[in-house]
Amino acid sequence: MKLKFTKMHGAGNDFIVIDAINQQVDFTAAQWQALADRRFGIGADQILVVETASQPGCDFRYRIFNNDGGEVEQCGNGARAFVKFVAEKGLTGKAQITVETKAGIISPRLESEGSVTVDMGAPVLEPAAIPFDADGLSGQPEGRDTLWPLLLELGGEREQVQVSVVSMGNPHAVQVVADVDLAPVELTGPLIEHHPRFPKRVNAGFMQLMSRQHIKLRVFERGAGETLACGTGACAAAVAGIRRGLLDSPVTVDARGGRLSIAWAGEGQPVYLTGPAVTVFEGEITV
Numbered sequence: 001m002k003l004k005f006t007k008m009h010g011a012g013n014d015f016i017v018i019d020a021i022n023q024q025v026d027f028t029a030a031q032w033q034a035l036a037d038r039r040f041g042i043g044a045d046q047i048l049v050v051e052t053a054s055q056p057g058c059d060f061r062y063r064i065f066n067n068d069g070g071e072v073e074q075c076g077n078g079a080r081a082f083v084k085f086v087a088e089k090g091l092t093g094k095a096q097i098t099v100e101t102k103a104g105i106i107s108p109r110l111e112s113e114g115s116v117t118v119d120m121g122a123p124v125l126e127p128a129a130i131p132f133d134a135d136g137l138s139g140q141p142e143g144r145d146t147l148w149p150l151l152l153e154l155g156g157e158r159e160q161v162q163v164s165v166v167s168m169g170n171p172h173a174v175q176v177v178a179d180v181d182l183a184p185v186e187l188t189g190p191l192i193e194h195h196p197r198f199p200k201r202v203n204a205g206f207m208q209l210m211s212r213q214h215i216k217l218r219v220f221e222r223g224a225g226e227t228l229a230c231g232t233g234a235c236a237a238a239v240a241g242i243r244r245g246l247l248d249s250p251v252t253v254d255a256r257g258g259r260l261s262i263a264w265a266g267e268g269q270p271v272y273l274t275g276p277a278v279t280v281f282e283g284e285i286t287v
């Protein structure tokens with residue numbers, strides 16, 4: 001079978017985008033993983049699938065598969081690519097669309113200057129809902145629980161890091177580091193991703209505070225490894241920093257692949273993610 005796809009990226013977080021409205025798409029996790037493989041397949045951090053909406057009032061359904069083939073709840077950079085894709089393919093005439101995801105409804109909007117802003121919905125901060133198992137731990141400061149100790153086993157050595165836990169539909173553990181370029185992302189990222197206190201695994205964020213409205217961020221993504229940018233990771237980092245009183249909205253986030261901007265008015269309010277979405281090429285592959 002021939003499958004048409006579009007290769008896109010958002011600040012270097014790269015995607016295979018597939019129109020599953022006009023093509024029959026029903027793949028196993030192993031097939032998604034094969035398509036995302038950088039040596040034997042097309043190569044991507046995530047695969048984004050555009051489907052017909054199942055809920056009234058929604059324009060499309062958006063499904064996301066990580067590089068490892070697993071289906072996940074949310075992808076912020078992907079949401080920007082998604083609205084650009086459906087516009088370029090003529091699947092909608094709207095600049096702002098309403099999209100159903102496994103994590104709820106989001107609303108991306110094409111801006112006149114070519115960037116995309118996504119209403120990502122409100123962050124979830126209750127540890128059990130991340131999900132994060134806080135049993136036996138005390139969060140800091142007491143009562144607000146914006147910071148949690150996480151014990152990592154590093155080849156016989158034990159190290160404790162302090163993380164904020166935030167769900168943007170998908171789980172994030174964000175820590176502040178002194179220098180993001182020197183942070184042990186490759187070493188501790190996988191340990192945090194698979195830490196037993198995160199039963200659905202987690203995306204591990206490392207942020208350096210540059211000013212009250214500017215951070216540098218690296219994210220070791222669940223199911224994909226370190227990516228050049230992570231949209232939900234940027235939202236989670238900004239939310240964590242604002243909740244801890246370290247940052248003010250809007251926050252400029254410099255990832256290794258580009259710049260994102262995050263606006264958040266506080267608890268219960270939606271997070272707005274703005275950044276680029278770029279089409280790289282179109283292709284067809286036999287699957």
Ligand SMILES: N[C@@H](CCC[C@H](N)C(=O)O)C(=O)O
Pocket residue numbers: 013045046066072073074075076077078170171203221222223224227229230231232233
């Ligand atoms: N790159 C994404 C996040 C993709 C999903 C993530 N790896 C997960 O497993 O939750 C983004 O831009 O948000």
